[in-house]
Amino acid sequence: GQQLNQSPQSMFIQEGEDVSMNCTSSSIFNTWLWYKQDPGEGPVLLIALYKAGELTSNGRLTAQFGITRKDSFLNISASIPSDVGIYFCAGPPLYSGGGADGLTFGKGTHLIIQP
Amino acid sequence: DAGITQSPRYKITETGRQVTLMCHQTWSHSYMFWYRQDLGHGLRLIYYSAAADITDKGEVSDGYVVSRSKTENFPLTLESATRSQTSVYFCASSPGSPNNSPLHFGNGTRLTVT
Numbered sequence: 488g489q490q491l492n493q494s495p496q497s498m499f500i501q502e503g504e505d506v507s508m509n510c511t512s513s514s515i516f517n518t519w520l521w522y523k524q525d526p527g528e529g530p531v532l533l534i535a536l537y538k539a540g541e542l543t544s545n546g547r548l549t550a551q552f553g554i555t556r557k558d559s560f561l562n563i564s565a566s567i568p569s570d571v572g573i574y575f576c577a578g579p580p581l582y583s584g585g586g587a588d589g590l591t592f593g594k595g596t597h598l599i600i601q602p
Numbered sequence: 603d604a605g606i607t608q609s610p611r612y613k614i615t616e617t618g619r620q621v622t623l624m625c626h627q628t629w630s631h632s633y634m635f636w637y638r639q640d641l642g643h644g645l646r647l648i649y650y651s652a653a654a655d656i657t658d659k660g661e662v663s664d665g666y667v668v669s670r671s672k673t674e675n676f677p678l679t680l681e682s683a684t685r686s687q688t689s690v691y692f693c694a695s696s697p698g699s700p701n702n703s704p705l706h707f708g709n710g711t712r713l714t715v716t
Contacts, residue, residue: 493644518701529692529707530645575644579701580661588633588652589660590700594644 493576493593501601506563508596510576519552519559520577520590530575534561563598571600605629608693608708615683616716623678623711625693633696634676635705636660636668638689645692651676683715 493510500506510519518537522530534545536552536559543550547564563570573595580589606627615621625634635650637660647660651670665687667679676695680687690712694705 520700522705528709529694530705531707532704535704580647588699588701589635589647589650589658590705591647591661592637592645594642 491576491578491591491593493596495596496594497597497599499599499601500566502566502568504566506566506570506598507560508562508574509558509560510593511558512578513557515556516559516578517556518578519550521548521550521559521561522575522577522592524573524575524595526572530573533574566598566600568600568602571598573597606693606695606706606708608691608711610711611709612712612714614714614716617684618682621680621683621713623680623691623693623713625676625678625708627674627676627695627706629695629697629706630673631695631697631706632673633698633700633703634670635694635696635700636666636676636678637692637694638662639692639710640689648678648691680713683713685715687713688715689713 520535521533524530534550539556541552549562551560575595576593577590580591609624636648637645639645646662649668651657654673690710692707692710694707696703696705
């Protein structure tokens with residue numbers, strides 16, 4: 488079946504290090520979204536990408552919409568303790584039988600930062 | 603205070619019982635969503651609603667029922683709870699299509715079915 492694959496599944500890094508994670512789809516996307524979930528809370532939108540090749544920044548975060556439109560990357564520079572959480576990519580629905588406005592989320596990348 | 607609130611925050615129920623999870627938003631957003639979050643599966647869409655009285659299935663809708671009689675409320679009902687429905691449930695809203703508008707999530711309801 489169609490899938491949205493995120494990697495890595497988890498990351499253990501030192502404070503101050505840069506972080507890279509990515510998401511790949513079996514289908515072509517017109518939109519890529521990146522959300523972050525803090526412990527005990529719901530996810531919050533970080534960055535939205537709407538065009539192949541687009542590179543967008545939000546503070547220390549930078550995300551790119553892959554040229555093939557089947558992948559996206561999120562980078563975090565100089566990580567700090569509050570970057571801890573789960574990062575999700577999301578895009579249009581990949582399942583069948585449902586409505587067209589339901590977002591599909593990846594399984595998430597767990598980021599753990601050691602001071 | 604404005605925002606999206608879910609209740610209860612925690613719920614324990616027995617197999618076979620009916621349980622309803624509540625979601626209320628004060629922004630008058632058109633769209634509302636229910637997701638479940640499980641280890642190894644991430645967030646999976648159960649149902650969503652584009653407006654009052656309009657609902658659509660998501661990826662994992664079997665065993666769940668929703669209604670949207672008012673714009674601000676979107677309750678999720680498990681008609682006969684099963685252990686496989688033990689999960690953390692998140693409600694979300696957005697002013698427009700989620701492809702163009704950010705989803706605003708509640709803080710979740712942790713449901714345990716025994």
